[in-house]
Amino acid sequence: MKYCRSTVFFGALILLFSNCKPSYEEPQIALDSYKVEEGFELEVVASEPFLKAPVTIDFDDQGRIWVAQMPGYMNDMQGSDETAPVGSIDILEDLDNDGVVDHAKTFLDSLVMPRALAHVYGGLLYSEPPFLYFVEIKDDKPVNRVVVDSIYAVEGNPEHQPNGLMMNLDNWLYNAKSNFRYRRVKGVWKKEATTFRGQWGISHDNFGRLYFNDNSRQLLGDHVLPNVLVKNKYYSPKYGVNRMLTDDQRVYPVHATTVNRGYAKGVLNQDSILVKATAACAPLVYRGGAFPEAYDENVFVCIPEGNLIKRNLLTFTGDSTIAKQAYEGREFLTSTDEGFRPVNLNNGPDGSMYITDMHRGMIGHHAYLSPYLKKKVAVNKLDTLINFGRILRVKKVGQPHEAVRNFSEMNTKQLIALLKDKNGWVRDRAQQQLIYRNQKDAIEGLEELLEDGQNPIAQIHALYTLEGLDALSYDLLAKAARSGAADLTAHALVLLPPFVTKTNTDQTETLVTELLNKNNVTIDLYLSSIIGNLVAQDESRFLSVMEKLSTKYVNKPIFTEALVSGITGGEEDLQTAMASGNPKLAEAMATSATKRKEDKVNPIFARKSLVEDTRTSGAKMFYEICASCHGVNGQGIEGLAPPLMGSEHVANTERLGLIILHGLEGPITVKGEQYNLNLAMPGLIRNEDISNKDIADIISYVTNAFSDQPKRLKIDKIEELRQTKPKSGTEYTEQELLDYSKK
Missing domain, CATH: 2.120.10.30 (TolB, C-terminal domain)
Known part of the structure; x- marks a missing residue:
């Protein structure tokens, strides 16, 4: 009997411990398909x-x-x-x-x-x-x-x-x-x-x-x-x-x-x-x-x-x-x-x-x-x-499962070493850990890594970890810019302008000359993007560099954009001073000068809070349905949809109604520029939840926001346009829209 009691006791104990084990239930999903x-x-x-x-x-x-x-x-x-x-x-x-x-x-x-x-x-x-x-x-x-x-x-x-x-x-x-x-x-x-x-x-x-x-x-x-x-x-x-x-x-x-x-x-x-x-x-x-x-x-x-x-x-x-x-x-x-x-x-x-x-x-x-x-x-x-x-x-296939490293438990030396890891996720996380902790004791090790020419990717991580730690200097960036890796030089140039002062313009002139002599497209592109900043510091030293880059890459529009991006004002004076034979650059600078006078900024700097525009149902529906392609500011999104701002198709309210209702297929010309779109714009006529009043509200908002002729169409006119089908039975073409406007 004693033996039996012991057996029952230990059996119950085993059952108790087994029930206390954590449950690791892992749903099984078939991947046969x-x-x-x-x-x-x-x-x-x-x-x-x-x-x-x-x-x-x-x-x-x-x-x-x-x-x-x-x-x-x-x-x-x-x-x-x-x-x-x-x-x-x-x-x-x-x-x-x-x-x-x-x-x-x-x-x-x-x-x-x-x-x-x-x-x-x-x-x-x-x-x-x-x-x-x-x-x-x-x-x-x-x-x-x-x-x-x-x-x-x-x-x-x-x-x-x-x-x-x-x-x-x-x-x-x-x-x-x-x-x-x-x-x-x-x-x-x-x-x-x-x-x-x-x-x-x-x-x-x-x-x-x-x-x-x-x-x-x-x-x-x-x-x-x-x-x-x-x-x-x-x-x-x-x-x-x-x-x-x-x-x-x-x-x-x-x-x-x-x-x-x-x-x-x-x-x-x-x-x-x-x-x-x-x-x-x-x-x-x-x-x-x-x-x-x-x-x-x-x-x-x-x-x-x-x-x-x-x-x-x-x-x-x-x-x-x-x-x-x-x-x-x-x-x-x-x-x-x-x-x-x-x-x-x-x-x-x-x-x-x-x-x-x-x-x-x-x-x-x-x-x-x-x-x-x-x-x-x-x-x-x-x-x-x-x-x-x-x-x-x-x-x-065959990649073993490995336990993930706990970044929150790593010390400074370990995190710096991970900036050289083959896994980009690991490098990114190590960089951000060092910055979040504000590990000033990492600066010396990061500067040493910045000089490791055997690992150019790690050098870039080291550079931006130093940037995040507020540990950059002119001398450090100039040294990085002189490194053998063009990618690191590009990043150093991007970060350099705030550190250029009148006291180091001699050194900067020498650096720029050295970089120009490398005759490297990547370096020249990023040098072009900051040369305007340097010209603003000392035109006598750096204007000739702008001219050289402009002439060298006269047929490359991206270089024109880089050169103009670095200009902080005085475009007209620069045009007068430059003897460059780059008409595209002259045109871009003139455009920039005009917009500066009129205070017309790049739309990314002028975006208004959408909260201000939700006072009408038309605005709400525009943001929900139309803004994803035409942009919240009506400027259009390249490859998706043309601009609405100032468009002749917006000014013609009935034509606008046909487009909204039935959609548009094929190229369309707006303000003299033809837009060839990848997909036809679907019309809202197929959405049973959108009423004629909704269409009228959208037209009212669009014409008010993006044209000089705000107008609202009556509901019975919307219904008439709804019944005015395109020849294909699906979307209108631009020619059909123009023909309708002539009636």
């Missing part, structure tokens, strides 16, 4: 029930995933729950360290459409429209929340509001669908104008150039570092920023696709397969260092409407970047699962590429849904595919 490029494997990192409509992620210093979720987005075709406080930011944990999420806890809940987040400055920066907030983190709880920007993302629909919050090498946070950048210096938040970029998602390469896209142009980018070409507020560059890096928009889904404008000619092929991108988003420059070398700085792009991820190859020259698709007729990652909706990509702490899969039937906003798509959605029951979400990981 997915195919990834040979040599890679796809894994599920997290899924429901931990996720419901994830839209973006970031990693904290421990390597944990933080995810913003939008379960209120498009739960039905009417977007009924869009303003419901059901969004959240959650922390995903892998407690058994096997690479798969097994626990989740909520950091913030009851949010309305949270759309961006970033781990910076020891806390969390996040957006809940219209606000941009920063909160400190204590025991995984938010404390001391402050408003960074009260108008970060105002008005408009969720598809077309600022997002991204990507920290670049220059210590500024950049956004897509925005013309502002942010940083915190000595506890004070700064907000500056920058070039307007993209729609959803933003990335950077090892040099610090930015990449973005929009629905129909799968890869856009800047040829130069941020803000280099917009220093002159009275000049607007066109050739160096916001450029289409490839004109190849073809996509190769592996099954028939349900897309919004599938009824339009050329959108689908005879097998109902998507031909070109219509909802491209979230480009990512791969910098993880764990893929084969051929994949370094490739750009991957999400194509959620085609259930695939595209791969692009970049080619860098001294003054431009060119992209081409890696494959013809196939993609890097495809799926026959129509619920696969990749909406964001991230480099991870382990070198893998992470995919945020919203896994939702409908991802297009209800404001744009066509009757064609509504019918398809109903037939395929895509509107019932809600409350799902996945985070997937792409890694090289």
Whole structure:
């Protein structure tokens, strides 16, 4: 009996301990319908029930995933729950360290459409429209929340509001669908104008150039570092920023696709397969260092409407970047699962590429849904595919799972060493850790790394870590500019102007001469961008350099933009003094001088708070439906839509009504310039939720805001225009519009 009692006792004890073990439940998701490029494997990192409509992620210093979720987005075709406080930011944990999420806890809940987040400055920066907030983190709880920007993302629909919050090498946070950048210096938040970029998602390469896209142009980018070409507020560059890096928009889904404008000619092929991108988003420059070398700085792009991820190859020259698709007729990652909706990509702490899969039937906003798509959605029951979400990981076959390093526990020496790591995520995080901690004891080690010519990428990180620590000097920058690496010289030149004074102009003249003699395109481009600043310091020393650069690159418009960007005034005097035979530069300087006199700044510096313009329903609808392509200031967005400001088509109210109702196909001429657009503009006639009064309100606002002839059409006239169909039965052409105006 004693033996039996002992057996029962120990059995009960074992059962008790087994029940006290932590539960590591990891949902199993089949990936049979997915195919990834040979040599890679796809894994599920997290899924429901931990996720419901994830839209973006970031990693904290421990390597944990933080995810913003939008379960209120498009739960039905009417977007009924869009303003419901059901969004959240959650922390995903892998407690058994096997690479798969097994626990989740909520950091913030009851949010309305949270759309961006970033781990910076020891806390969390996040957006809940219209606000941009920063909160400190204590025991995984938010404390001391402050408003960074009260108008970060105002008005408009969720598809077309600022997002991204990507920290670049220059210590500024950049956004897509925005013309502002942010940083915190000595506890004070700064907000500056920058070039307007993209729609959803933003990335950077090892040099610090930015990449973005929009629905129909799968890869856009800047040829130069941020803000280099917009220093002159009275000049607007066109050739160096916001450029289409490839004109190849073809996509190769592996099954028939349900897309919004599938009824339009050329959108689908005879097998109902998507031909070109219509909802491209979230480009990512791969910098993880764990893929084969051929994949370094490739750009991957999400194509959620085609259930695939595209791969692009970049080619860098001294003054431009060119992209081409890696494959013809196939993609890097495809799926026959129509619920696969990749909406964001991230480099991870382990070198893998992470995919945020919203896994939702409908991802297009209800404001744009066509009757064609509504019918398809109903037939395929895509509107019932809600409350799902996945985070997937792409890694090289055989890549071992490794525990992530805890950056918050590292000392200064360890962090400096990580600036040389092969993984760009690791380098970026080490840089920001040193800056956030204000590690002044790192300065000596950083200066030593800055001289390490064997690792030019690490040198750039060291330079900007010193910048973030307020430890730059003229001598240090001049020394960096003389280094053998042209990329480091370019960055040193960008940072140099504030340190140039009358006491060191002799040294600067010698430095400039040395750099000119290198005859390097990259160096010449960034020298061009600051030479105007130097001329302002001492015209007798540096005007001849401006003339040399102008003449040498007379046929390169980006150099003209760089030269004009550095000019801070006195354009007319400079034109008189210069003997350069560069008519393009003379024209650009004259334009800048005229705008300076009239105080007409580059629109990125003049953007008004949208809150001021929401007093009419027309303004609200314009921001929700039209501003995403035409711009909030009516200046248009290159490659997407022409300007409305001063357009003859806006001045003719009935013609404007036809365009709004029925749409526009093919090229259109505005103020003498022809615009060839990638996709036809869809008309609002197919949106059953938009009434004739709504159309009249939009016309009233547009004509008041962007023309000298404000006018409102009567409701019965709107109905008449609604019945005036174009010949094709779909969109009007410019010629048809002109013919109608002659009647």
